Amino acid sequence: MFTSFLYFLADKKLIVDSHQTTLLAVSGGVDSVVLCHLFKKACLPFAIAHCNFNLRGAEADRATAFVKALAASYEVPFYTTRFDTKTFAHNHKVSIQMAARSLRYQFFDRLLQEDGWDKIATAHHWDDVIETILLNFIKGTGIKGFYGIQPMHHQIIRPLLFARKKEIIDYAKEQKLHWEEDSSNQCNHYQRNFIRNKVIPLLHQVNPNLASTMQTTAIQLKD
Numbered sequence: 001m002f003t004s005f006l007y008f009l010a011d012k013k014l015i016v017d018s019h020q021t022t023l024l025a026v027s028g029g030v031d032s033v034v035l036c037h038l039f040k041k042a043c044l045p046f047a048i049a050h051c052n053f054n055l056r057g058a059e060a061d062r063a064t065a066f067v068k069a070l071a072a073s074y075e076v077p078f079y080t081t082r083f084d085t086k087t088f089a090h091n092h093k094v095s096i097q098m099a100a101r102s103l104r105y106q107f108f109d110r111l112l113q114e115d116g117w118d119k120i121a122t123a124h125h126w127d128d129v130i131e132t133i134l135l136n137f138i139k140g141t142g143i144k145g146f147y148g149i150q151p152m153h154h155q156i157i158r159p160l161l162f163a164r165k166k167e168i169i170d171y172a173k174e175q176k177l178h179w180e181e182d183s184s185n186q187c188n189h190y191q192r193n194f195i196r197n198k199v200i201p202l203l204h205q206v207n208p209n210l211a212s213t214m215q216t217t218a219i220q221l222k223d
Helices: 002-011 030-041 060-076 085-092 098-115 127-141 142-145 165-174 191-206 212-221
Strands: 022-025 048-054 076-084 120-123
Touching: 002 030, 022 030, 022 098, 030 048, 030 060, 030 165, 048 060, 048 098, 060 076, 076 098, 085 098, 098 120, 120 212, 127 142, 127 191, 127 212, 191 212
Parallel strands: 022 048, 022 120, 048 076
Antiparallel strands: none
């Protein structure tokens, strides 16, 4: 995992010099916890940013406390904020997920501008790309929607796009890392969760190599 991480950073030119400062978006879940561990192991300068969307009550507060302690253990700067996500979604007539996405990136953009961080890194991985491609196909976004999630977009980098979810979990267990589980990931009311929990397992029955074939297709379409 660590070797693949370093190769991906160099190959996609996500970090061009060792002095580049990166703000890591950390929810407290296994993906972002592994992202922190890899940055620390690579001796890359980083800070941690965490959003509490006030959607999961005490569980969300525990996640905030966990991420704060994680930043302290790595001795890196820690930024956090709270949002009234439901009110924002109602006022802007968007879904909860779209509201959360908009709010978190507004927060990250402000930190980049005010505190001078070079990049913001999210912990998206290849399974997220599969979900995105399928959602875009269903919504009819056209060929561009089949590109999935790109490794870099403006100041946003995604250093874990090379990895599958299982690889990330295996690495976390191997390194004896701790993380917080988000119970909302099991709620199939959200479209992405429905794709992840219901649709993709069925597609794997048709094609056990779904991940690799979709990756090949996405590359060919982008070309």
